[in-house]
Amino acid sequence: MSVRMPLMAGNWKMHFTVAEAVALAEELKTGISRFDDREVVVAPPFTAIAAVASALAGSPIRLSAQNCYWENQGAFTGEVSPPMLRDLGCHYGIVGHSERRQFFGETNESVNRRARALLANNLAVILCIGETLEEREAGKTLDVLAEQLKGGLEGLGEEHADQLVLAYEPVWAIGTGHTATPEQAQEAHAFLRGNLAERFNNTVANSIRILYGGSVKPENVDELMAQPDIDGALVGGASLKGASFIRIVDFEE
Numbered sequence: 001m002s003v004r005m006p007l008m009a010g011n012w013k014m015h016f017t018v019a020e021a022v023a024l025a026e027e028l029k030t031g032i033s034r035f036d037d038r039e040v041v042v043a044p045p046f047t048a049i050a051a052v053a054s055a056l057a058g059s060p061i062r063l064s065a066q067n068c069y070w071e072n073q074g075a076f077t078g079e080v081s082p083p084m085l086r087d088l089g090c091h092y093g094i095v096g097h098s099e100r101r102q103f104f105g106e107t108n109e110s111v112n113r114r115a116r117a118l119l120a121n122n123l124a125v126i127l128c129i130g131e132t133l134e135e136r137e138a139g140k141t142l143d144v145l146a147e148q149l150k151g152g153l154e155g156l157g158e159e160h161a162d163q164l165v166l167a168y169e170p171v172w173a174i175g176t177g178h179t180a181t182p183e184q185a186q187e188a189h190a191f192l193r194g195n196l197a198e199r200f201n202n203t204v205a206n207s208i209r210i211l212y213g214g215s216v217k218p219e220n221v222d223e224l225m226a227q228p229d230i231d232g233a234l235v236g237g238a239s240l241k242g243a244s245f246i247r248i249v250d251f252e253e
């Protein structure tokens with residue numbers, strides 16, 4: 001029996017003007033009805049967070065940022081801090097997305113600093129990890145995941161567990177249409193949960209949600225969500241259209 005409430009999150013990446021983001025938020029607000037047994041999160045670009053927060057007022061849909069800096073304020077041109085995100089009504093912050101690691105030089109250390117800054121500001125963390133195709137083909141998947149998890153969780157204790165969500169996003173599955181098979185995803189998730197149990201204990205490991213991300217669509221969400229250690233989805237492309245994200249949130253058990 002799972003004690004973990006499924007979490008379905010839409011990562012809007014670098015998409016939408018404010019007006020477009022608000023229109024999608026309004027569509028989701030009226031179109032999603034399943035909130036009693038699942039949590040729904042959207043991560044708009046920074047520029048649209050405030051307007052989406054207003055559009056979602058009164059709705060249980062929660063807001064996430066896609067990234068943040070680790071200092072609260074200061075001379076850090078172009079950065080956005082956790083207190084600023086709290087001020088906008090964010091509940092979560094995503095850290096360590098593979099696009100940040102690939103294109104913006106993020107390391108396990110910088111990802112960890114961001115995670116700790118979010119937690120220190122009472123924001124929950126969605127920590128993304130995942131192997132590249134090259135690493136998978138070299139048989140290094142589990143080693144890479146262990147390393148990213150160790151680095152990302154450095155200095156975090158059991159007291160942070162209820163504010164922590166993991167997202168397993170194999171890089172080769174992101175935006176490619178090549179979803180991991182439910183078995184491949186389950187294998188990685190079970191490995192991660194075992195790793196969490198070693199780091200914390202079984203009870204804590206069983207309480208932490210592990211999302212799958214990488215070409216999740218209405219057509220494959222049900223079989224992914226049927227896996228025992230898949231507790232939700234982090235959805236990119238298929239979260240940009242109301243009907244498709246609503247169907248994903250409405251996955252069938």
Ligand code: 13P
Pocket residue numbers: 011097169173174175176177213214215216234235236237238
């Ligand atoms: P896609 O769903 O477009 O593959 O993106 C996944 C992702 O990166 C979510 O963070």
